[in-house]
Amino acid sequence: MPARRADARRNVGKLLDAADAAFRDHGTGAPLEPIARRAGVAIGTLYGHFPNRRALARALLRERHDALFARGDRLAEDPPGPALAAWIRAVAEHAAVYGGLAEMLAAGLDDEASELHDDCARMSALTDRLLARAHAAGAVRPEVTSSDVLTLTTAAAWTRAQSAAQADRLLDHALRGMLAP
Amino acid sequence: MPARRADARRNVGKLLDAADAAFRDHGTGAPLEPIARRAGVAIGTLYGHFPNRRALARALLRERHDALFARGDRLAEDPPGPALAAWIRAVAEHAAVYGGLAEMLAAGLDDEASELHDDCARMSALTDRLLARAHAAGAVRPEVTSSDVLTLTTAAAWTRAQSAAQADRLLDHALRGMLAP
DNA sequence: ACCTGAACACCGTTCAAGT
DNA sequence: ACCTGAACACCGTTCAAGT
Numbered sequence: 001m002p003a004r005r006a007d008a009r010r011n012v013g014k015l016l017d018a019a020d021a022a023f024r025d026h027g028t029g030a031p032l033e034p035i036a037r038r039a040g041v042a043i044g045t046l047y048g049h050f051p052n053r054r055a056l057a058r059a060l061l062r063e064r065h066d067a068l069f070a071r072g073d074r075l076a077e078d079p080p081g082p083a084l085a086a087w088i089r090a091v092a093e094h095a096a097v098y099g100g101l102a103e104m105l106a107a108g109l110d111d112e113a114s115e116l117h118d119d120c121a122r123m124s125a126l127t128d129r130l131l132a133r134a135h136a137a138g139a140v141r142p143e144v145t146s147s148d149v150l151t152l153t154t155a156a157a158w159t160r161a162q163s164a165a166q167a168d169r170l171l172d173h174a175l176r177g178m179l180a181p
Numbered sequence: 182m183p184a185r186r187a188d189a190r191r192n193v194g195k196l197l198d199a200a201d202a203a204f205r206d207h208g209t210g211a212p213l214e215p216i217a218r219r220a221g222v223a224i225g226t227l228y229g230h231f232p233n234r235r236a237l238a239r240a241l242l243r244e245r246h247d248a249l250f251a252r253g254d255r256l257a258e259d260p261p262g263p264a265l266a267a268w269i270r271a272v273a274e275h276a277a278v279y280g281g282l283a284e285m286l287a288a289g290l291d292d293e294a295s296e297l298h299d300d301c302a303r304m305s306a307l308t309d310r311l312l313a314r315a316h317a318a319g320a321v322r323p324e325v326t327s328s329d330v331l332t333l334t335t336a337a338a339w340t341r342a343q344s345a346a347q348a349d350r351l352l353d354h355a356l357r358g359m360l361a362p
Numbered sequence: 363a364c365c366t367g368a369a370c371a372c373c374g375t376t377c378a379a380g381t
Numbered sequence: 382a383c384c385t386g387a388a389c390a391c392c393g394t395t396c397a398a399g400t
Contacts, residue, residue: 008383031373042385047375106343148354151347155336162287166332173329174351177358189364212392223366228394 012049012059014039019056027099027161028057054115057104065119068094072126081139084130085175088153091123092167095157102157109150124150144178152178193230193240195220200237208280208342209238235296238285246300249275253307262320265311266356269334272304273348276338283338290331305331325359333359 018038022030032053036046050056071090075083095102108116109124127149134140152174160167199219203211213234217227231237252271256264276283289297290305308330315321333355341348 005382011384032375033373043375044377044386045384048383052375144354145350147347148350151340151344151351152354155340155351158339159332159336163332166328169326169329170332170336170355173325173333173358174355175358177354177356181362186363192365213394214392224393225367225395226365229364233394 008049011039011041011045015041015046015049015056016060019060023057023060023098023101027101028053028104029100032056052115054104054108057098057101058115058119061116061119064094064097065122069122069126072123072130076126076129076133079139080130080134080137081179084134084140084149085171085179087127087130088149088156088175089168089171091127091153092156092160092171095154096160096164096167099161102154102161105157106154127153139180140178141180148178189230192220192222192226196222196227196230196237197241200241204238204241204279208282209234209285210281213237233296235285235289238279238282239296239300242297242300245275245278246303250303250307253304253311257307257310257314260320261311261315261318262360265315265321265330266352266360268307268311269330269337269356270349270352272308272334273337273341273352276335277341277345277348280342283335283342286338287335308334320361321359322361329359 015035018035019030021038022035032046033043036043039046046056050059068090072087075087078086095105105116105120105123108114109120111117114120124146128146131140131144131146131149135142135144152171156167156171156174159170196216199216200211203216203219213227214224217224220227227237231240249271253268256268259267276286285297286301286304289295290301292298295301305327309327312321312325312327312330316323316325333352337348337352337355340351
């Protein structure tokens, strides 16, 4: 972390607050100029701190992602089957804070150049780990792969942007089909 | 169908061909000006025939939707459980011809003013009918609702835009959780 | 009855000039 | 070291003028 001028640090804080509000209201595709205006800075200042939308999202998700990773680590101590289910639900719920975030995270996993790639890879690694435990305990059907779990998670996150209740029901059905009979 | 000047009819045909190619390549959000140019007409001509993107999509999907509805009607004669599963797979496959179509159809079902509403309502009605048959035959778990089925269908269609194979596997797992044990 | 394309609005992004 | 905001590019949409 380089030394920053105090006004610059304040501006970053105000930009993140404004971006959070805008992303909540209009999704991750929200216009950037109103965000800068709402933060009381010029549009160039926003670009000076965040070269693109993904960099802004990454900063915005920092704390939230760290909390999610901690949750994943804790779940690795719980009974394998329910722990995997709880993890999937937690990620799906997280990826629905902003409309369009599910797409952004799915893309970030594939694109190594994405500012979100590291975070996505970490989520993926936690999924692998929790799934491997569930397999070892015989809690999941043997044919279920890590990709299957990630796909379900993103699909549920995308659904959640339309209806949280329906996303939960989709998870109920799909998990019933994935967990051991 | 009002009488049309021959050149107007030709233009509509060329616009639909160009739009189909553009939607396939860049999804339903593809820029409209290149579509008009590719069709050899001015942008105003496109707007003259199709007041908005949904109207263009509706025209583009006409034949395809009619074929889908016919498929649904035929499936209503088949064994209820497999028929429902086949219908879900057919709709999911259809809604993935263009990127972004899954979202468009999901929105069209809720929005009565949408040019796509009628088509979406008909898909929904066919889903209801096939699900009711499956329930009557005891082929589906009793708690499965029509919304559950529509949600799964759209989620699978959305997934399909990224990976067809993963979408199929999602359907495998979710259907296993929805069909009677 | 239909077509043209200039015109306007809007937004993302850059960068020269300023402090 | 950071900020400003004009400038440019791009695209959706409208509409007066033309055939």
